[in-house]
Amino acid sequence: MTFFSILFALILEQVRALSLQNPVSTLLRHHATLVKHSFDAEGAIKRSALAWLAVVLPWALGVGLVYYVLYRIHFVFAFAWNIVVVYFTLGFRQFSHYFTDIKFALNNHDILRAREILNQWTGIDTSAMPVSEIVRHTLSHAVIASHRHVFGVFFWFLVPFGPAGAVLYRVAEYLARLWSESSTVHQRHAPLARFAQQAFFILDWIPARLTALGFAIVGNFEDALYAWRKEVRRPIDTNDEILLAAGSGALGARLKGPHAEPSSIDLLASDEPPMSVGMDCTPAMLQSAIGLGWRAMVLWMVLLVMLTIAVWLG
Numbered sequence: 298m299t300f301f302s303i304l305f306a307l308i309l310e311q312v313r314a315l316s317l318q319n320p321v322s323t324l325l326r327h328h329a330t331l332v333k334h335s336f337d338a339e340g341a342i343k344r345s346a347l348a349w350l351a352v353v354l355p356w357a358l359g360v361g362l363v364y365y366v367l368y369r370i371h372f373v374f375a376f377a378w379n380i381v382v383v384y385f386t387l388g389f390r391q392f393s394h395y396f397t398d399i400k401f402a403l404n405n406h407d408i409l410r411a412r413e414i415l416n417q418w419t420g421i422d423t424s425a426m427p428v429s430e431i432v433r434h435t436l437s438h439a440v441i442a443s444h445r446h447v448f449g450v451f452f453w454f455l456v457p458f459g460p461a462g463a464v465l466y467r468v469a470e471y472l473a474r475l476w477s478e479s480s481t482v483h484q485r486h487a488p489l490a491r492f493a494q495q496a497f498f499i500l501d502w503i504p505a506r507l508t509a510l511g512f513a514i515v516g517n518f519e520d521a522l523y524a525w526r527k528e529v530r531r532p533i534d535t536n537d538e539i540l541l542a543a544g545s546g547a548l549g550a551r552l553k554g555p556h557a558e559p560s561s562i563d564l565l566a567s568d569e570p571p572m573s574v575g576m577d578c579t580p581a582m583l584q585s586a587i588g589l590g591w592r593a594m595v596l597w598m599v600l601l602v603m604l605t606i607a608v609w610l611g
Contacts, residue, residue, distance in 0.1 A: 298376050299455060300605045304598070306383035314390030321385050325468065328352055329475055333489060345492035349472060356468050361461030382460035386467040388446035392418070392439070396583070399435050403428065403580040432578035436586050437552045440544040441537050443590050444508045445470050445501075451597055452504040455604075466500055473497040498536060505536035508593070509543035515592035516547025547589055550582045 329352050336348035360382055368375035395418040402411040411431050412423035419438055423431065449470070453462035473493040513521035524546035528538050545552045 298372070298379065300598070300601045302376060302379035302383055303451065303454065303601065305380045306387060309380070309384050310387055310390055315385065315388070317391055325356070325471060326475070329472055333476060336489070345488045348489055349492055349496055352472055353465060353468050357461045357465040360464045361458065364460050379460055382463055383450070383454060386450050386463040389443070392442040392446060396435060396439050399431070400580070400583040403431070403583070428580065429577050432580055432582060433550070433552060436544070436548065436550060436578060436582060437541055439586060439590070440540055440552065444505060444540055448508040448511065448593070448597065449501060449504040452507060455601070469493070469497045469500050501536045505539055509539050511593045511596050512543045512547040512589060515596055516589050517549055520549060521546030548582060548585055549576060550578050551576060552578070
């Protein structure tokens with residue numbers, strides 16, 4: 298049932314992409330904002346933990362309870378619920394159109410348009426950005442986004458928590474991003490942002506490394522592992538570092554550099570200079586990244602099929 302839930306959700310998203318302004322996302326944003334203002338206080342790690350739990354638990358437990366009730370009625374209802382949950386927690390099409398539009402603009406030598414789209418997507422300053430930097434930032438954000446919106450969700454959906462796990466992961470990622478953006482405006486929100494980031498770091502630790510391994514398997518395996526080992530030799534404070542290192546090696550593209558913009562939820566970045574491998578980024582690498590992403594997707598689905606068959610035979 299897990300495999301077909303993911304498969305049908307992916308097909309559904311390709312047919313009709315979920316809008317960023319959908320009712321569920323709007324409700325989650327209002328919920329997170331209300332809790333942020335209700336629990337906000339100077340310092341108080343305990344209050345930050347309570348605020349985080351006050352958002353995450355109702356969503357995850359609510360989804361899990363609905364699944365349990367529907368499964369007791371009939372497994373078909375639970376199966377349909379799984380598809381709905383995976384559809385709302387995935388977000389492949391929510392960022393892929395930015396990537397495609399940038400690729401199309403660069404192929405038509407429209408650098409100004411490519412800068413504009415990258416700015417809309419990431420919020421970074423793209424004025425006077427050369428083509429190589431446009432491609433590098435596009436690839437970097439695509440690698441991280443594909444993990445958080447697809448592969449990370451897959452992992453938490455596959456664990457015994459099922460749909461509740463997928464919701465737990467996506468809500469945790471959303472809180473780390475939303476509360477971090479708020480902390481840049483109001484310093485008093487910093488404790489909430491730090492706790493949300495630390496919580497998401499823990500939840501994302503294993504999925505990020507599995508995604509990085511997947512990139513290595515379907516890409517340039519030797520270079521990906523080499524770049525990964527270079528990262529492991531120095532203190533790593535974010536899972537994004539591992540993803541970018543593996544992505545660099547798998548694509549043969551230098552995704553990290555001295556002018557890299559920090560991630561929108563990266564408050565824990567190391568002060569050490571970044572390491573990277575590969576060549577300077579060119580527009581042709583965007584097509585290679587598309588192939589890498591789809592191969593990684595196929596790898597996950599094949600492994601899921603094998604797991605499903607093993608469960609049936611067992």
